Amino acid sequence: MNHDNSRDLYDRALSVMPGGVNSAVRAAIEPYPFFVQNGDAGHVVDADGNRYIDWVMGLGPLLLGHDLPERVQAGIQQNASEGPMYGTPTEIEVDLAEFVVRHVPSVEKIRFVNSGTEATTSAVRLARGYTGRNKVVVMQGGYHGAQESTLVEGDAENPAPSSAGIPQSFSEHTLPVPFNDEDAVREVFEEHGDDIAAVLTEPILGNYGIVHPDDGYHEFLREITEEHGSLLIFDEVITGFRVGGLGCAQSEFGVTPDLTTFGKIIGGGFPVGAIGGRAEIIEGFAPSGPVFQAGTFSGHPVTMAAGLETLKFAAENDVYDHVNGLGEQLRDGLSDIVADQAPQYTVAGTDSMFKVIFTRDGEAPRNSADVKNAETDRWRRIFWGQMKEQGVFLSQNQFECQFVSYGHTEDDVEETLEAYKHAL
Ligand SMILES: *Cc1c(COP(=O)(O)O)cnc(C)c1O
Numbered sequence: 001m002n003h004d005n006s007r008d009l010y011d012r013a014l015s016v017m018p019g020g021v022n023s024a025v026r027a028a029i030e031p032y033p034f035f036v037q038n039g040d041a042g043h044v045v046d047a048d049g050n051r052y053i054d055w056v057m058g059l060g061p062l063l064l065g066h067d068l069p070e071r072v073q074a075g076i077q078q079n080a081s082e083g084p085m086y087g088t089p090t091e092i093e094v095d096l097a098e099f100v101v102r103h104v105p106s107v108e109k110i111r112f113v114n115s116g117t118e119a120t121t122s123a124v125r126l127a128r129g130y131t132g133r134n135k136v137v138v139m140q141g142g143y144h145g146a147q148e149s150t151l152v153e154g155d156a157e158n159p160a161p162s163s164a165g166i167p168q169s170f171s172e173h174t175l176p177v178p179f180n181d182e183d184a185v186r187e188v189f190e191e192h193g194d195d196i197a198a199v200l201t202e203p204i205l206g207n208y209g210i211v212h213p214d215d216g217y218h219e220f221l222r223e224i225t226e227e228h229g230s231l232l233i234f235d236e237v238i239t240g241f242r243v244g245g246l247g248c249a250q251s252e253f254g255v256t257p258d259l260t261t262f263g264k265i266i267g268g269g270f271p272v273g274a275i276g277g278r279a280e281i282i283e284g285f286a287p288s289g290p291v292f293q294a295g296t297f298s299g300h301p302v303t304m305a306a307g308l309e310t311l312k313f314a315a316e317n318d319v320y321d322h323v324n325g326l327g328e329q330l331r332d333g334l335s336d337i338v339a340d341q342a343p344q345y346t347v348a349g350t351d352s353m354f355k356v357i358f359t360r361d362g363e364a365p366r367n368s369a370d371v372k373n374a375e376t377d378r379w380r381r382i383f384w385g386q387m388k389e390q391g392v393f394l395s396q397n398q399f400e401c402q403f404v405s406y407g408h409t410e411d412d413v414e415e416t417l418e419a420y421k422h423a424l
Contacts, residue, residue, distance in 0.1 A: 005047035028396035039066025041407035052393035055402040060264040065407020075305035093299040103246040107276035116237035116263030117145025119273030127198035129291035137199040139179040141368020143207035198231040203249035206238040206401040209371035210348035218255040237263035268306030323352035333417040352404040386423035
């Protein structure tokens, strides 16, 4: 494969952008990432004309793949051409809010913002404002965007900023615990119960391998938060409108969070985030409540149209059957290959999420430490490149999830399984 154009573009990018990229993970590929020229269906074509089956799908937003259905394109174009945005409300914001409220039972009201990061930042502020408490419990290995309250590592005894530029005193209000560890959660509630505003978790860890909750774990979180007057926040930025279809992962698990953060799919490929939940809590946002929250671009008509038409298309077509069916074929095929060639590895995922975790003992990971112990270097330095050379684009490291879209076909699945067979 020739990558001259990507290399030249990266060379230019390095001179004017830190690390040559606008989001850190994009540079995880060495020696340089490929630049994309265009997408079609389940594929992307890079700046040198190489074509790949794309399982990254924008890192999550592209439920329908790269070819948007006519009605999605029409909605985007109409709202872009009528004038991009106004600083005063438009009908399409109400339409999308009504759609989400109708399909996600825990969401009575919703505030749209412009990224998943903004959604989790606002959700944490809202939870603190609502409860009058300071501390937030998060899961080690969970990801909630590039925000001060959750870029924290260590454990509940010794939380520390996981990035330069964040005061140690900020991280003291964040309590990281291992995922799936009920005792650890009980301990932090014993110690800090009356100052815990919320437990914030992804329903399925999707940014650190894929780690599934043990049976009963979310029910446990629901009970202990209720007992202590803390909020349960599900960060469904990845799982929202992907796992569990239009009801989201919370419907799959049968657990009702107080607040839910959305992003990715809900904007149909455009910048988006949202905070939904019980009316009484969401009303805490300004102007109806005391928690300040605002954004010039929030509820942007083009984004709202792309999100609404994407979700309506999914509601009226066989989108979830298609993506979940191919997801299952992939996971089944991968399980066979792994059993044959690398029995120490494990296949993770559900619905349209999948990943082979390079575990050392054949045990599905239960928390971030298990994923950290995997052969992450082999994944990144050898395996990713071997897949790329065979025309398969996987997420940039062992930790990011991979996604099936409506644009993918059974042929894509077959070809991908063949590539895994050669690369594993
Ligand atoms: C992607 C992601 C975010 C951050 O969203 P951005 O739009 O990148 O700011 C937050 N939470 C989860 C679970 C995510 O996957």
